[in-house]
Every structure is written in C-alpha cells, then in structure tokens.
Amino acid sequence: MRTGTVVIIGGGIGGLTAAIALRRRGVDAQVYEAAPQLEAVGAGIMVPANAMQVLDRLEVGEDVRARGMAIHRGDLCDARAGLLQRMDQAHAERRYGSGITGIHRARLQEVLASRIPAHALHLGRRFASLRQDESGVTVSFQDGAQVRAGLVVGADGVHSGVRSHVRPEAELRYSGQTSYRAVVALDLGGQPANTAVEVWGAGFRFGYAPVAPGEVYWYATRDAAPGVRDAPGQAKEELRSLAAGFPAPIPALVEAAEPHQLIRTDMFDLPGLRGWHRGRVVLLGDAAHATTPNLGQGGAQAIEDAWVLAEQLAATDDVPAALRAYESMRAGKAHRVINTSWRIGRLAHVRNPLGRALRNWLVRCAPARTSRRQLDWMYALDY
Numbered sequence: 001m002r003t004g005t006v007v008i009i010g011g012g013i014g015g016l017t018a019a020i021a022l023r024r025r026g027v028d029a030q031v032y033e034a035a036p037q038l039e040a041v042g043a044g045i046m047v048p049a050n051a052m053q054v055l056d057r058l059e060v061g062e063d064v065r066a067r068g069m070a071i072h073r074g075d076l077c078d079a080r081a082g083l084l085q086r087m088d089q090a091h092a093e094r095r096y097g098s099g100i101t102g103i104h105r106a107r108l109q110e111v112l113a114s115r116i117p118a119h120a121l122h123l124g125r126r127f128a129s130l131r132q133d134e135s136g137v138t139v140s141f142q143d144g145a146q147v148r149a150g151l152v153v154g155a156d157g158v159h160s161g162v163r164s165h166v167r168p169e170a171e172l173r174y175s176g177q178t179s180y181r182a183v184v185a186l187d188l189g190g191q192p193a194n195t196a197v198e199v200w201g202a203g204f205r206f207g208y209a210p211v212a213p214g215e216v217y218w219y220a221t222r223d224a225a226p227g228v229r230d231a232p233g234q235a236k237e238e239l240r241s242l243a244a245g246f247p248a249p250i251p252a253l254v255e256a257a258e259p260h261q262l263i264r265t266d267m268f269d270l271p272g273l274r275g276w277h278r279g280r281v282v283l284l285g286d287a288a289h290a291t292t293p294n295l296g297q298g299g300a301q302a303i304e305d306a307w308v309l310a311e312q313l314a315a316t317d318d319v320p321a322a323l324r325a326y327e328s329m330r331a332g333k334a335h336r337v338i339n340t341s342w343r344i345g346r347l348a349h350v351r352n353p354l355g356r357a358l359r360n361w362l363v364r365c366a367p368a369r370t371s372r373r374q375l376d377w378m379y380a381l382d383y
Contacts, residue, residue, distance in 0.1 A: 004151070006029045010155035013105075013108060013109065014303065015285075016109065017307070021310035021311075023116065031121050032141070033125065038123070043104070047100065048092075049099055050300050060115060064108060073192065073194065074196045075197045076363065078360050092375055096379050102196065125143065125145065127141060130281065132279045137150075154166065154288075155284045155287060155302070158287075160287035163287050166282075172290065176349075179221045180235060180264050181217070182217075182218060182257040183261070184253060186253060188216060195209070196208070199246055201246065207219050208250070235259065267345070276289075277323040284302060284305045294348065297378060304381070305330055
C-alpha cells in the first residue's frame with residue numbers, strides 16, 4: 001500500500017474505526033481530533049448488526065458487547081394507539097451472528113481508542129486547511145501546527161471542514177426537526193428488558209433503550225426551526241410538557257435528566273453527494289453522507305466506510321483507483337439509508353389525525369417479512 005502516512009481528521013466513531021482498520025494493515029494512520037479529550041456527543045448509540053459484523057472482523061466486537069447491552073427487540077408505538085409494530089432481532093442474530101448493541105457513545109469511543117497507540121491519537125488539534133501538491137497533502141491546524149500526509153481522510157462529521165476542500169458546493173438539508181438526548185440512571189422496572197422503544201406523537205416523538213444495567217439512553221425529536229437555542233431550564237420544561245401525554249417510563253426518563261445533561265442537535269442530512277474524494281483527500285461517514293438518525297445507521301455507515309476504505313487501499317498501489325472503488329462500493333447503500341431515514345422522519349411526525357390513523361393502520365398491517373427485508377438490506381455486507 002503506497003499511501004504513506006494517512007492523516008485522519010476527526011476522532012469520532014468513523015475516524016477511530018478507520019485508524020484501527022488501516023493500522024491492522026500496516027499503515028501509519030494518525031488521528032487528529034479537535035477536542036482536548038475524547039468527548040462523546042449524542043449520549044447513547046445503537047450499534048446494529050452490520051456495524052457489529054465489522055467490529056467483529058476488527059476484533060473489537062466482544063469488547064463493545066461487554067460494555068453495552070444486547071437489544072433483542074424493538075417496539076414502535078403511537079402515543080394514543082399503542083403498539084404498532086414489534087421488530088424481533090432474532091432473525092438478525094441468526095443470520096448475521098449479531099443483533100443490536102446499545103452503548104454509551106463514550107464507552108464505544110473508549111473501546112475504539114484503546115486499540116490505537118497513544119502516539120497515533122492527537123487531541124486538541126482543530127483542522128484549519130489543507131493544500132495538495134504532486135507528492136502529497138499538507139494539513140494545517142488552527143494552532144499553527146502542520147503535518148504531511150500521503151492521504152487525508154475527512155471523518156469530521158456533518159459540518160465537515162475537510163468536505164469544503166473536496167466538494168465546496170455541498171449543501172446540508174435541514175429536516176425540520178431538532179433532537180434532545182440524554183443518558184440517565186433509571187430502573188425500568190416492569191418494562192420489557194433488552195428492548196428499544198419509540199413512541200410517535202403529533203409533530204414529536206420519544207424513544208429509549210438500555211445501554212447498561214440501570215442506565216437508559218433516551219431521545220426526543222420535535223418540529224422546530226433551525227438554529228434556535230434554549231434558555232436555561234427551558235428545554236426540560238418543554239420536554240416535561242411533551243412527555244406528559246406519553247406512556248411510562250417516558251415522563252420518568254425526562255424527570256431523571258438534569259438540565260445540563262440534555263444535548264440538543266438540529267437534524268440535517270447530506271443527500272446525493274457525488275464524488276467523495278479529490279486527489280488524495282477522501283471523505284468518510286457523515287462528512288460524505290450525513291443521515292438523519294431515524295434508522296439508527298449513522299455510526300454504522302461510518303464503520304462500514306472505514307472497513308471498505310482500508311480494504312480497497314490494501315488491494316492496490318493505485319490510490320486513486322482505490323478511492324474510486326471505495327465510493328462505488330459504499331455510495332448506493334449510504335444514499336439509500338439517507339433517503340429511507342428522511343421518509344421515516346416525515347412519517348413519524350404526521351400531525352393530521354386522519355393521517356396518523358391511516359399511517360398507524362398501514363404500519364400495523366405491514367407483514368413481518370417486510371420488516372425482515374428492510375433489516376436484510378441494512379445488515380447484509382457484500383464485501
């Protein structure tokens with residue numbers, strides 16, 4: 001592999017996984033992260049079967065399972081009409097050797113970072129710019145430091161700075177929805193164990209799942225204009241009001257969160273971006289194909305990217321050909337995730353009572369094989 005040193009911008013799930021995959025193939029992969037320490041944004045994450053298969057190949061899957069909770073079932077409900085659909089993970093567990101693992105993002109990042117030598121993980125380095133020439137890429141950071149790379153991987157998220165050097169014309173699409181998330185200590189009591197639940201309301205929804213014994217990740221999304229920030233204490237008061245019309249344990253989950261624990265993020269995606277690389281700079285994860293979280297596939301698609309990129313770079317000394325093959329193999333599935341997730345987000349927030357009733361009827365009547373087909377196209381790896 002004639003890439004030389006690979007500089008990865010971003011120490012999130014995709015960047016860390018890419019470093020592991022590349023270093024296992026003998027590549028000097030160096031990760032540069034803006035934060036002074038690895039801080040998890042997003043509280044919890046569901047790691048589905050497609051991502052777990054990759055993590056197993058990288059020999060980190062068992063550590064992830066040990067730090068998280070197996071999710072054997074998913075219940076989709078309407079706040080008034082009750083259960084709409086139950087999705088059993090037994091099919092995925094039999095077919096792919098793994099179902100979903102719920103885990104705190106901080107713990108997932110700790111597992112991944114533990115597989116990277118300390119000298120290959122550089123914190124407090126915020127990306128500023130890059131410059132390509134015939135022999136490689138010079139990366140500059142905001143503190144004035146520079147590094148030289150044979151290849152740069154932009155794994156710096158939905159608001160990627162590296163993307164502006166690859167596709168400056170790219171524009172994010174706002175979903176019309178904002179999200180709140182937290183991880184709280186709470187005994188779910190009589191609630192079904194090892195179950196993820198999402199409950200749809202009119203223009204908003206709540207979901208939750210265990211990520212450790214006595215620890216629950218929950219989220220809420222609601223229709224909102226972009227860029228609005230909450231006054232101190234406002235978010236919890238609004239969420240408390242919304243949760244009042246939802247079944248247990250949702251009100252208790254909101255009450256268990258301290259105001260400073262609530263993480264608010266407007267939900268954007270990046271539909272149809274073509275061309276994930278330019279020269280010796282390539283995008284990965286949300287930087288290339290940001291998606292709304294309605295399928296729980298954002299982190300998983302970044303993990304798949306990391307494996308495929310490393311595989312293609314290992315298969316040839318022709319770096320441009322490897323980058324073209326990487327995008328060719330990954331773009332179709334990534335774009336399908338973006339578009340399907342967008343549609344689900346719109347469907348979940350239907351406000352019209354007749355529209356909700358029709359939606360609920362259609363979801364209830366969907367045969368189990370339809371759900372299994374959807375899981376199969378997401379979970380299957382064709383590489």
